[in-house]
Amino acid sequence: MRDVTLTQIFEHHIAQKFLNRSGIAHAVAVAYHAFHLAEEHNVDTDVAAKAGLLHDIGHFTWYKNGKWDYELYKKNDIHAIKGAERAHKLLIRLGENPIKAKEIALAILFHTDSFLPTNDIVRTPLQEVVKWADEKDEEEGGQHHYRKISVDRARNSLSRLDEMIDRKITQKNQKIN
Secondary structure: OOOOOHHHHHHOHHHHHHHHHHOHHHHHHHHHHHHHHHHHOOOOHHHHHHHHHHOOOOOOOOEEOOEEOHHHHHHHOOHHHHHHHHHHHHHHHHOOOHHHHHHHHHHHHOOOOOOOOOOOOOOOHHHHHHHHHHHHHOOHHHHHHHOOOOHHHHHHHHHHHHHHHHHHHHHHHHHHO
16 A cells, blocks of 8 residues: 555645646656556656656746746756655655655656756666656647646546556565565
């Protein structure tokens, strides 16, 4: 049994606020990509999906003259740093295992090279999976942050993903026993 589900994370008012800012459709898609990539690379699917869901929770809205400025965002953004902190705090509040919460936060921190002075960082398998999952859903000019999905559809999608993760955990436990 998991301490916290994707659905519980999604329902929290802090997650709602920041997922709306960075795009719920993108967050849900990255959670699914992270799950499937984690399966392929023998990484914890629960941790990967949570990091995928929360990977952009640190986004700030970069506006100039009342209009979104993608170049300003690319030049000045540190959303991975802020997101790692925000996600860790949220997960701990929800009762997530502290070790898993830290792993998730670090995966969020290293899901992008945008804030790093160089891109030569060596990532863990989980961090690679989250980076690849995000890249798999990216669109030119940050348009992936503007795709729309209803809250009900997002909730239902995350509930299905929770079930997939639970089945994976059950299968893994049956192999051990």
